[in-house]
Amino acid sequence: MTQIEATVAVPEEAGPKPDASDVTGQDRIELLTFRCGGRGFAVNIMDVREIRSWSEPTPLPHAPPFMKGMVNLRGSVLPVMDLAQRLGQPPTQDDPRNVIIVIQNGNRVHGLLVDAVSDIVHPTDDQLQDVPRVNAEDGAGMADRLFVVDDKMIQILSTSRILPEVSRPFSEAIA
Amino acid sequence: MDPMDAIRATFFEECAELLESLEGGLLALQSGTQTPDTVDAVFRAVHSIKGGAGAFNLSTLVAYAHEFETTLDALRSGRLTASAEVVGTLLRASDVLGDLVNSACLGEDVDVPDTSELKAVAGSAEATPGKEDDSDFNPVMLNFGLDPIPDDDIDLAPTPIEIETVPVSTSTAAPHSAVGKRIWRVTFEPLPELLVSGNEPLFLFRALEVLGRMSVEALDSDLASLSDMDVSVPRLRWSIRLEPTATDLTETEIESVFEFADDICVLTISQIKDEDENAPSPQAEAVPGQVSPAVVEPPKMTIKETADTAPPPAAPKPDVSVQPTPIGTAAPQAQTSAPATIRVDLNRVDRLVNLVGELVISQSMLAQGMTRAGLDQHSEAVATLDELQQLTRDMQDSVMSIRAQPVKSLFQRMTRIVREAGQATGKDVRLVTEGEGTEIDKTVVERLADPLTHMIRNSIDHGLEAPDERNAAGKSPGGVVRLSARQQSDRVVIEVSDDGRGINRAKVLERAIARGLVPEGKTLDTTEIDRLLFLPGFSTAQTVSALSGRGVGMDVVQRAIRDLNGTIAISSVEGKGTSISISLPLTLAILDGMIVRSSRQRMVIPLSAIVETQTYAAARIETLGPNQSVVRLHERFVPIVDLAGSMGFARQPTDDLVEDDTALLFVQPDESGTFALRVDAIEAQRQVVIKGLGENFGHIPCVSAATILGDGQVALIVDPGGIAEMAGLNRQNPTLQTPELAVQ
Known part of the structure; x- marks a missing residue:
């Protein structure tokens, strides 16, 4: 019987819904806004697990430059990337006010290094705009929607698209 | 779900x-x-x-x-x-x-x-x-409610109690003193969970019937009236009289029939002697008189009648004095029952493993803090910490042993692979297994299945000869593939060997040259040639068979083994056979490692890979070229690789100075030969808790996992095999480019 209960309990750790779909369709979404490289961004607050202060990460070998490394998140190893670099901007300057936003996407948990967290906002659906098609390279396709706060543009990021792809373990190649 | x-x-x-x-x-x-x-x-x-x-x-x-x-x-x-x-x-x-x-x-x-x-x-x-046991059995089942004797004192409400013994009557002797044919009486009372889990008493009885002649009585005294009946609660109990075919039938054997219903039914098994056989009937008449009149209904009760007449569940049970005597001895179940096991979700065990890991880390943090605080070595706190250390270590061992599993199931799966591969290739193959009881972490067991399958197919397809070829070589026509496991200190060695033709090294070399893996005219010694088999894309099979030779070769096996922190080695005697041995850590949770510093990063090198250490100053180093130097280890020169350099970490200008602490670790990852890793300092030798990088990181070159050190910093666990690969040490042809970095 333990077995049955357990199997029922296991699937999906009641995690937040993965993706862009949260952004649309609901009357009011709750967003965490933050600054990064001088620009304003937001993520769905349901994707945010926690916000923690900056600590020096352990670098990863042969990783892309935006991968800052990994830090100890209460006993598990959390990968941290510099969001500014990920979006094609210069690296984030060292500053004690820098924070790591821990986001969750499916089973993956990732830390985003940003300048500072700003606010929690509840924009209504009609305040949100689609991202206009621009022939841009930088961070293209990372934002889902846009909206304006205090006359400044805020980009709502798609958590699934920010996360770098991981190479699959080799053992799968055997089968 | x-x-x-x-x-x-x-x-x-x-x-x-x-x-x-x-x-x-x-x-x-x-x-x-x-x-x-x-x-x-x-x-x-x-x-x-x-x-x-x-x-x-x-x-x-x-x-x-x-x-x-x-x-x-x-x-x-x-x-x-x-x-x-x-x-x-x-x-x-x-x-x-x-x-x-x-x-x-x-x-x-x-x-x-x-x-x-x-x-x-x-x-x-x-x-x-x-x-046909179906037809055979049915009449017995129809013996519904013949003599509704409440022949035990089981509580009315079904509660999950331990196997209840039937009261011992004074007249009976111990079970083993009974002579002649033994008769068993089994009473079976399903608990509601039995039905929920899809068990069907009928199937249990059929399985029981296999043991001998039996008659079943349904005891329906607990049946509620139809209007009160809750269909999900089983109210029927059964009493079974079993006359075993085998005279030496043991209680455990009967119990094993109910194995799957173990904790979801109340089961009593007891033995009655032959002469007691007829006892139930008189007793049946005696008992009802003292119980409730409803039970004295004619024996041919149908369910409907029962529903009308049976006492409500709360009806008084026969009092203790009316204990049925026909039943002989209560066998000592407690002693004979098999060790109890429970099924536990693996996630729960893993959570425990993680927690113990955390405990180990906190404890080493505590130890460091106490040292910094300058506590007296003989103080009470230090002594208690030692005790704590001992306890955590014991706890770690016990938790790890929960995850340990014998390799038997894995080996058994391989017998099928051997049969099928033998059939497909038309070779007569026998699998011999040894050391099936060797235990290893469950995850390792699971992740070994694919590499082992591959190796065994390889052995049969490439290693073993066809029967006529074997005859010609003076061997018996049937080939033997041997699969063995044994524990060697803190590692498990699994070996696949065959008595086939062995590695044809000339052919291997020829093929490697043809594929541009080795420059022409280069001479290699036998181990170097054997090592070629692990190069990506190498396959000696002339024809691509369905079994092996699809271009996925030993390199993939090697990767899979390395992902498990294991090493792989191959040895072969031409004409006699080939043997591939895999050495694996006992657990994927803990690692004995050496903590080193290189370019201001602390990293962990698995102790199992380290052959020797030397201080840089004392080592005999020779320079070959601008960035190439070798060091003498005994009588051989081995290449020097800088740890931070091969990891791609930028060196600070000051780091280039050779410090006093600079050391060389001679490491030997599996088949790729020994090399020296230059590190800035060796800090400590310690057990570390392995934190898998898994889903968040994917495969990272040169790194097998990470760990958290005593001060809370994350440190990488280095994969020496990956370093050798990254540095291009495995390549016989220096002009070949290093493999594309699996970045992103």
Whole structure:
């Protein structure tokens, strides 16, 4: 019987819904806004697990430059990337006010290094705009929607698209 | 999940176990190591699969299992002898049954496979064909409520209590003093969970019937009136009188019939002597008189009548003085029952493993803090910390042992691979296994299945010769593949060896040159040639067969083993055979490592890979070129690789100065030869908790995992094999580019 209960309990750790779909369709979404490289961004607050202060990460070998490394998140190893670099901007300057936003996407948990967290906002659906098609390279396709706060543009990021792809373990190649 | 799906999942899980015991039993028959119970166990396995399949309407599976069972029945009753031929057929049938279970699990629709072979074997048994137990059994089941004797004092409300013993009557002796034919009385009271989990008492009785002649009485005194009846609560109890075919039937054997219903029913098993046999009837008349009048209803009660007349569940139970005496001795169940086991979700165990890991880390943080605080070495706090350390270590060991599993199941799976590969190649192959009891972490066991399958297929396809070739070489026509496991200190060594033709090194070299893996004219020693087999894209098979030689070669096996923190080595004698051995850590949770510093980063090198250490100053270093130097280790020169450099970490200008602490670690990752890792300092040697990088990181070159050090910093666990690969040490051809970095 333990077995049955357990199997029922296991699937999906009641995690937040993965993706862009949260952004649309609901009357009011709750967003965490933050600054990064001088620009304003937001993520769905349901994707945010926690916000923690900056600590020096352990670098990863042969990783892309935006991968800052990994830090100890209460006993598990959390990968941290510099969001500014990920979006094609210069690296984030060292500053004690820098924070790591821990986001969750499916089973993956990732830390985003940003300048500072700003606010929690509840924009209504009609305040949100689609991202206009621009022939841009930088961070293209990372934002889902846009909206304006205090006359400044805020980009709502798609958590699934920010996360770098991981190479699959080799053992799968055997089968 | 739908509760039905959960039950279904449990059924298939049990099927896997049953198939395992089926195959294990058949293999025991094949090797002649069977015990008297083996055939019964095999029969029971097939029977349980059939029973469960019936509950889920898996008609194909039922049909095949039925044929299988019929054949096994002939074997069990002695009409058929377990000749090599018969066992061979049965083994093939067990493969088919396994396939059917698989496709049933996936919900595929398949036709009933050809059963002619089974039928032929069953038909070869002399005289009567296997009996249909369905038809045979039914009349017994109709013996509903003959004499409703409440012949034990089990509580009315079904509660999950320990196996309850029937009160011992003073007149009886100990079970073993009973002479002559023993009769068993089994009372069985299902708990509600029994029905929820899809068990069917009928199937249990059928399995019991296999043991001997039996008669079943249903005890319906607990039946509620129809209006009060809750269909999900079983109210019937059964009392079974069993006259075993085998006189030496033990209680454990009876208990094992109810194995799957172990904790979801109340079961009593006791022995009555032959002379007591007739006792139940007079007793039956005596008891009802003292109970409730309702129970004295005519024996031929139907359910409806019962519902009308039976006392409500709260009716007074027979008082203790009316204990039924027919039952002889209460056997000492407590002592004879098998060690209790529970099924636990693996996630729960993993959580525990993680927590213990955390404990180890906090404890080393505490130790560091205490040292910094300058506490006296003889103070009470330090002594207590030592004690704590001992306790955590013990706890770690016990937690790890929960995850440990014997490799037996893995090896058993390989017997099928051998059979199939032997058939496909037309070679006569025998698998010999050793050290099946060797235990290793469950994850390791699971992740070994693919590499082992690959290695065994390789052995059969490439290693073993065809029968006529073997004859010509003066070997017996049947080849032998040996699969062995043994523990060597804190590692497990698994070896696959064959008595085939061995590695044809000339051909290997020729092929490596043809593929541009080795420059022409280069001479390599035998181990270097053997190592070529692990290069990506290397395959010596002339023709691509269905079995192996698809271009996925030993390199993939090596990767898989390395992912498990293991190493792989190959040795071969031409004409005599090849042997590949894998050395694996006992656990994937803890690692003995050396903590080193390089370019201001602390990293952990697995102790198992380190052969020797030297201080840089004392080492005999020779320079070959601008960035190439070698060091003398005993009589050989080995290359020096800078740890931080090979990890791609930028060196600070000041780091280039060779410090006093600079050291060389001579490491030997599997087959790729020894090399020296230059590190800035060796800090400590310690057990570290392995934190898998898994889903968040994917595969990172040069790194096998990470750990958290005493001060809370994350440190990388270095994969020496990956470093050798990154530095291009495995390549015989220096002009070849290093492999593309698997970045992103």
